[in-house]
Amino acid sequence: MTWEEVDAAVARGAGIILVAAATEQHGPHLPLGTDSIIGTELALEVARGLDLVVAPTLTYGYRSRPLSGGGQRFPGTTSVRATTLIAVVSDILREFERHGFRKIVLLAHHMENQHLLYEAAFEVVGPTATNETRVMIIECPYPPGPLIEDEPTVRPPAVGLDHASVLETSLMLHLRPELVHEDRFVDDPMITDPGYDLLPIPDGFTAASGVLSGSRGASEQIGERAFDAAVQHVRAMIASEFFANSD
Ligand SMILES: [Zn+2]
Numbered sequence: 001m002t003w004e005e006v007d008a009a010v011a012r013g014a015g016i017i018l019v020a021a022a023t024e025q026h027g028p029h030l031p032l033g034t035d036s037i038i039g040t041e042l043a044l045e046v047a048r049g050l051d052l053v054v055a056p057t058l059t060y061g062y063r064s065r066p067l068s069g070g071g072q073r074f075p076g077t078t079s080v081r082a083t084t085l086i087a088v089v090s091d092i093l094r095e096f097e098r099h100g101f102r103k104i105v106l107l108a109h110h111m112e113n114q115h116l117l118y119e120a121a122f123e124v125v126g127p128t129a130t131n132e133t134r135v136m137i138i139e140c141p142y143p144p145g146p147l148i149e150d151e152p153t154v155r156p157p158a159v160g161l162d163h164a165s166v167l168e169t170s171l172m173l174h175l176r177p178e179l180v181h182e183d184r185f186v187d188d189p190m191i192t193d194p195g196y197d198l199l200p201i202p203d204g205f206t207a208a209s210g211v212l213s214g215s216r217g218a219s220e221q222i223g224e225r226a227f228d229a230a231v232q233h234v235r236a237m238i239a240s241e242f243f244a245n246s247d
Pocket of ligand 1: 026034035163164168
């Protein structure tokens with residue numbers, strides 16, 4: 001978009017969505033940009049049904065955790081500390097406000113970012129704020145419960161231990177098949193969550209492959225249905241909060 005197009009969007013009361021994703025290992029078969037690619041595609045599709053500007057995705061996120069993303073031991077996983085993420089997101093929010101956006105959506109597409117987006121928004125639009133800016137924080141784009149009724153094994157990543165597994169692999173097969181190495185699928189059993197974290201990260205604490213519960217069984221069909229389910233879910237939330245009186 002050009003600056004004049006942004007100005008026109010603000011003038012007609014459009015909202016804006018920022019995806020906070022990551023650069024993180026996703027096993028031997030998916031690219032480091034998986035969270036960013038899926039999150040961006042999701043936002044673009046959600047926006048098609050709403051008057052919503054899609055801001056450039058934040059492609060660096062908070063530290064990968066061993067039990068949700070494999071942790072910071074993998075080459076390529078490039079993360080920022082919590083205070084950096086909060087600072088960057090709150091700076092961006094202030095810029096959105098300066099442009100005139102009053103309906104702002106923050107969408108986490110990397111589990112570890114979740115509470116930090118809330119913190120960034122709180123810094124900018126705390127409970128005592130007097131301006132009319134509203135920030136909606138969506139911490140998981142996937143609806144609760146089974147994502148696809150007849151595919152109960154397809155779990156949202158927010159459940160944990162599903163990193164680079166059936167759901168994300170299927171979504172990538174649907175969105176960017178040319179980036180998926182099907183010959184490198186991993187059949188590891190789901191790792192066991194001991195109920196605690198340990199630092200330094202011990203050997204064997206997370207899957208050596210980076211895939212936390214296996215990627216076999218992933219398919220383009222599952223990816224298409226999961227993507228549609230997520231789009232409907234996110235669009236419905238934003239519509240009900242920000243566009244209740246329009247279509
Ligand atoms: Zn991911």
